């Protein structure tokens with residue numbers, strides 16, 4: 694594991710090792726003096742071909758808290774706009790001798806392709822509908838800290854599964870840690886082959902949320918849909934939007950999660966997103982910690998495996 698391209702291939706001990714390290718990083722981030730010298734002298738480049746708030750900001754802060762020199766490549770103003778290819782862009786940055794590259798791209802597999810061409814570790818910050826491994830790790834850390842464990846919990850992932858790299862990475866990780874994973878989605882937003890991924894499939898929120906310990910909502914990714922496949926927002930909210938009534942089917946202390954960015958009033962009611970069961974802000978805080986853990990592991994140990 695020189696790179697982190699996905700959750701696929703990580704073992705349960707690998708995952709718990711990273712989460713343990715992230716617990717330590719949370720302590721650093723809660724101090725007044727947050728900067729350490731762990732990665733002093735090392736260079737991190739963030740290369741985001743798709744927009745991002747949480748992932749890019751938290752990778753940048755994570756690198757800075759570890760003392761690395763962090764450069765955000767402004768893709769919108771780069772020579773990508775003049776037609777330079779992904780690989781040529783990567784090779785150009787590689788020649789500047791970075792010690793780690795953090796890459797987001799709209800195509801599944803693009804980050805893995807780039808990783809073959811460069812001389813440093815690469816972290817997948819989201820590639821198409823494929824994987825978003827640090828999101829799944831931060832979600833697991835949030836659950837583990839709130840519930841004390843992940844194994845044997847019932848976790849229901851709801852909504853636009855079809856377009857979601859977050860759902861794919863979470864399903865892989867939650868299964869690796871022994872959780873019981875359910876998905877709830879309209880048939881048009883459920884990819885084929887889901888049953889082979891070790892999940893139980895439900896058609897209604899009422900059934901899928903029954904006795905759930907964790908309810909994970911997903912953003913309706915309307916920008917990736919076209920024509921007749923774009924659902925009506927009003928109808929979607931009625932059947933698949935998480936409101937107080939639907940949440941009552943879950944356990945009373947169930948956690949409500951959302952990776953962000955949220956569409957309030959589409960997949961989640963504002964009162965639930967801001968309510969007592971929501972851990973959405975905790976997820977963001979854990980994002981910085983998990984990214985610190987991943988980067989120091991890859992850059993200092995050279996691999997993830999213990």
Ligand code: CP
Pocket residue numbers: 744745746747748749819828952953954
């Ligand atoms: N959860 C997530 O990946 O958010 P951003 O797209 O804002 O990074």
